[in-house]
Amino acid sequence: xxxxxxxxxxxxxxxxxxxxxxxxxxxxxxxxxxxxxxxxxxxxxxxxxxxxxxxxxxxxxxxxxxxxxxxxxxxxxxxxxxxxxxxxxxxxxxxxxxxxxxxxxxxxxxxxxxxxxxxxxxx
Amino acid sequence: xxxxxxxxxxxxxxxxxxxxxxxxxxxxxxxxxxxxxxxxxxxxxxxxxxxxxxxxxxxxxxxxxxxxxxxxxxxxxxxxxxxxxxxxxxxxxxxxxxxxxxxxxxxxxxxxxxxxxxxxxxxxxxxxxxxxxxxxxxxxxxxxxxxxxxxxxxxxxxxxxxxxxxxxxxxxxxxxxxxxxxxxxxxxxxxxxxxxxxxxxxxxxxxxxxxxxxxxxxxxxxxxxxxxxxxxxxxxxxxxxxxxxxxxxxxxxxxxxxxxxxxxxxxxxxxxxxxxxxxxxxxxxxxxxxxxxxxxxxxxxxxxxxxxxx
Numbered sequence: 001x002x003x004x005x006x007x008x009x010x011x012x013x014x015x016x017x018x019x020x021x022x023x024x025x026x027x028x029x030x031x032x033x034x035x036x037x038x039x040x041x042x043x044x045x046x047x048x049x050x051x052x053x054x055x056x057x058x059x060x061x062x063x064x065x066x067x068x069x070x071x072x073x074x075x076x077x078x079x080x081x082x083x084x085x086x087x088x089x090x091x092x093x094x095x096x097x098x099x100x101x102x103x104x105x106x107x108x109x110x111x112x113x114x115x116x117x118x119x120x121x122x123x
Numbered sequence: 124x125x126x127x128x129x130x131x132x133x134x135x136x137x138x139x140x141x142x143x144x145x146x147x148x149x150x151x152x153x154x155x156x157x158x159x160x161x162x163x164x165x166x167x168x169x170x171x172x173x174x175x176x177x178x179x180x181x182x183x184x185x186x187x188x189x190x191x192x193x194x195x196x197x198x199x200x201x202x203x204x205x206x207x208x209x210x211x212x213x214x215x216x217x218x219x220x221x222x223x224x225x226x227x228x229x230x231x232x233x234x235x236x237x238x239x240x241x242x243x244x245x246x247x248x249x250x251x252x253x254x255x256x257x258x259x260x261x262x263x264x265x266x267x268x269x270x271x272x273x274x275x276x277x278x279x280x281x282x283x284x285x286x287x288x289x290x291x292x293x294x295x296x297x298x299x300x301x302x303x304x305x306x307x308x309x310x311x312x313x314x315x316x317x318x319x320x321x322x323x324x325x326x327x328x329x330x331x332x333x334x335x336x337x338x339x340x341x342x343x344x345x346x347x348x349x350x351x352x353x354x355x356x357x358x359x360x361x362x363x364x365x366x367x368x369x370x371x372x373x374x375x376x377x378x379x380x381x382x383x384x385x386x387x388x389x390x391x392x393x394x395x396x397x398x399x400x401x402x403x404x405x406x407x408x409x410x411x412x413x414x415x416x417x418x419x420x421x422x423x424x425x426x427x428x429x430x431x432x433x
């Protein structure tokens with residue numbers, strides 16, 4: 001776990017497998033290998049909150065942290081963005097082969113429909 | 124000068140639709156994609172300049188024998204606090220239209236750039252956290268990620284922190300050399316900064332969505348840029364690997380898994396030109412590049428020369 005990027009990914013891994021919100025201390029305990037300092041973990045959690053990947057509870061301390069979306073939901077969203085055919089997509093990224101095939105779109109739609117959205121409901 | 128304005132207006136109309144239509148349906152760009160790209164850029168630039176120039180010529184016609192002199196006179200009037208002294212009513216309209224057009228083009232370009240950068244940054248941030256890093260070192264300091272999804276995508280995110288992103292489905296489906304071909308293709312996009320080439324055409328389309336020529340321009344430029352990346356991948360991995368990757372990811376082998384019509388045509392073009400061998404028509408490239416330069420230079424010189432000679 002050398003770089004900041006690796007640490008951010010490790011923290012996300014901990015949050016993604018957790019069953020509920022965690023405190024910074026719990027997150028630190030869940031990291032593999034030698035635990036980094038709590039201040040480091042807090043810095044990473046703050047960065048991730050700013051990136052809207054992590055939600056922090058308000059009110060009493062210790063603050064609790066949870067991921068904003070599951071890893072699968074994020075992945076599906078990225079796939080959908082990459083396969084979209086909007087003028088924005090043309091400018092933002094460059095696909096190897098054109099747009100999605102009809103089957104790919106249908107399959108992706110099925111996956112996305114089954115996933116619970118941010119409000120907990122499917123679709 | 125009014126004759127000049129008419130000529131410029133005619134040029135603008137020509138470059139708005141008939142010329143793009145001819146260029147978009149021509150076959151020769153496949154033999155000289157870089158030069159064809161230059162020509163498209165010239166068509167876009169010359170079209171915009173001609174439209175703006177026509178209005179300016181009409182506006183400053185009473186102020187001087189040529190455009191530079193007329194503009195200088197107008198600037199002098201503005202600075203002296205009497206902008207309308209020598210202008211006629213029609214001039215005001217023409218001036219407003221020209222300046223308005225120029226400003227709108229600039230504004231859309233800036234806002235499209237900002238929007239693109241923002242969306243790309245957001246996408247890359249999430250990719251870096253959600254996708255797995257590529258397991259081995261890649262040539263050219265390429266930074267690649269693997270998305271845990273069974274679907275098949277392969278794309279790149281240009282910019283200073285560029286990324287190539289492949290889905291797990293892609294990585295598992297393609298053999299080693301075909302995978303290398305995809306990476307080489309995407310790497311070429313990043314190295315040659317094709318995103319900077321495409322962006323002005325996206326902005327042009329956002330400014331004039333009603334002009335069919337700009338849609339043709341954007342689609343053609345996108346296709347040419349893919350061909351250029353294909354060429355780079357072929358130089359590194361050979362045509363078989365690149366064609367193989369295109370066929371597998373494009374689903375072209377299975378009629379049931381058809382692509383959208385426009386994409387199928389583009390895919391066929393790309394496959395066909397690679398199967399026909401090395402395309403590097405130097406003479407064609409030189410002629411086309413010369414035409415592109417002339418398209419922008421000749422009207423500009425025609426406007427500026429009378430002032431220089433007098």
